[in-house]
Amino acid sequence: xxxxxxxxxxxxxxxxxxxxxxxxxxxxxxxxxxxxxxxxxxxxxxxxxxxxxxxxxxxxxxxxxxxxxxxxxxxxxxxxxxxxxxxxxxxxxxxxxxxxxxxxxxxxxxxxxxxxxxxxxxxxxxxxxxxxxxxxxxxxxxxxxxxxxxxxxxxxxxxxxxxxxxxxxxxxxxxxxxxxxxxxxxxxxxxxxxxxxxxxxxxxxxxxxxxxxxxxxxxxxxxxxxxxxxxxxxxxxxxxxxxxxxxxxxxxxxxxxxxxxxxxxxxxxxxxxxxxxxxxxxxxxxxxxxxxxxxxxxxxxxxxxxxxxxxxxxxxxxxx
Numbered sequence: 001x002x003x004x005x006x007x008x009x010x011x012x013x014x015x016x017x018x019x020x021x022x023x024x025x026x027x028x029x030x031x032x033x034x035x036x037x038x039x040x041x042x043x044x045x046x047x048x049x050x051x052x053x054x055x056x057x058x059x060x061x062x063x064x065x066x067x068x069x070x071x072x073x074x075x076x077x078x079x080x081x082x083x084x085x086x087x088x089x090x091x092x093x094x095x096x097x098x099x100x101x102x103x104x105x106x107x108x109x110x111x112x113x114x115x116x117x118x119x120x121x122x123x124x125x126x127x128x129x130x131x132x133x134x135x136x137x138x139x140x141x142x143x144x145x146x147x148x149x150x151x152x153x154x155x156x157x158x159x160x161x162x163x164x165x166x167x168x169x170x171x172x173x174x175x176x177x178x179x180x181x182x183x184x185x186x187x188x189x190x191x192x193x194x195x196x197x198x199x200x201x202x203x204x205x206x207x208x209x210x211x212x213x214x215x216x217x218x219x220x221x222x223x224x225x226x227x228x229x230x231x232x233x234x235x236x237x238x239x240x241x242x243x244x245x246x247x248x249x250x251x252x253x254x255x256x257x258x259x260x261x262x263x264x265x266x267x268x269x270x271x272x273x274x275x276x277x278x279x280x281x282x283x284x285x286x287x288x289x290x291x292x293x294x295x296x297x298x299x300x301x302x303x304x305x306x307x308x309x310x311x312x313x314x315x316x317x318x319x320x
Contacts, residue, residue, distance in 0.1 A: 039074045040065055046081050056091035063098040070105045076115050083122040093128040100135050109142045110163050145169035148183050157190045168200045175207035176214055178224040184231055209244055216252045
């Protein structure tokens with residue numbers, strides 16, 4: 001039988017343990033709050049070295065604090081501010097970058113792809129307009145990818161690694177793979193028991209085929225029809241990819257025979273990579289780049305008619 005002294009000792013030790021745990025938890029909470037304050041002070045010291053006005057500095061810091069409180073790593077936030085100051089980005093462009101990242105985070109979507117794009121843009125000296133356009137498009141594709149995933153989950157599919165899958169689907173959307181094709185891939189791949197790595201490989205293959213089709217002059221609608229035709233011809237993923245390649249080869253050959261033209265150069269880089277230099281007129285988010293500004297449209301074979309006037313003879317004056 002346990003003596004009263006032992007009972008008292010056990011109770012005392014338990015009480016001490018509880019008090020210690022409470023104090024530790026409170027200290028950790030206080031340290032976390034203080035940590036953000038200290039981080040803001042570090043960011044403030046960086047901004048103070050810039051030419052931003054007092055109002056602009058507060059605006060950036062307030063948004064930066066929202067990022068930190070939402071869970072965005074301090075180092076990522078700091079790097080963006082440091083590079084923005086270094087590249088002389090205006091305060092409103094910095095805030096726009098932060099707003100896109102924050103909105104994506106608040107929608108419970110992965111923000112790492114956006115931060116990677118921003119860092120890539122800084123590393124390649126890309127102008128602010130292009131960086132904002134690229135990450136805005138990326139954010140929209142992440143949202144569309146999440147909708148595809150939600151639709152698949154509502155259909156009863158069990159998918160492991162949902163956040164990773166959203167990133168994979170977003171990359172394919174960036175390379176003009178139709179949403180319907182990606183939903184089919186997710187559903188078929190899951191039903192066939194394929195791993196996330198296998199689905200990722202197939203998604204990359206579809207991206208390659210889609211870019212090849214676009215570079216060959218096919219429109220987004222025509223690409224979607226090619227995917228649909230391939231899907232209807234088989235229920236096996238490997239066969240479908242092969243059928244799409246075959247159908248694409250036929251389309252390209254037919255277009256060359258009928259039009260006598262050549263494939264247009266690619267305006268989309270692999271995996272959404274930013275250009276190595278700034279672009280004067282980047283396409284708006286979600287739009288397909290068209291002909292360059294200042295160039296008049298030309299028709300196939302539209303060479304000018306040779307002059308019928310004899311050599312050295314001036315053309316007749318216009319009649320009254």
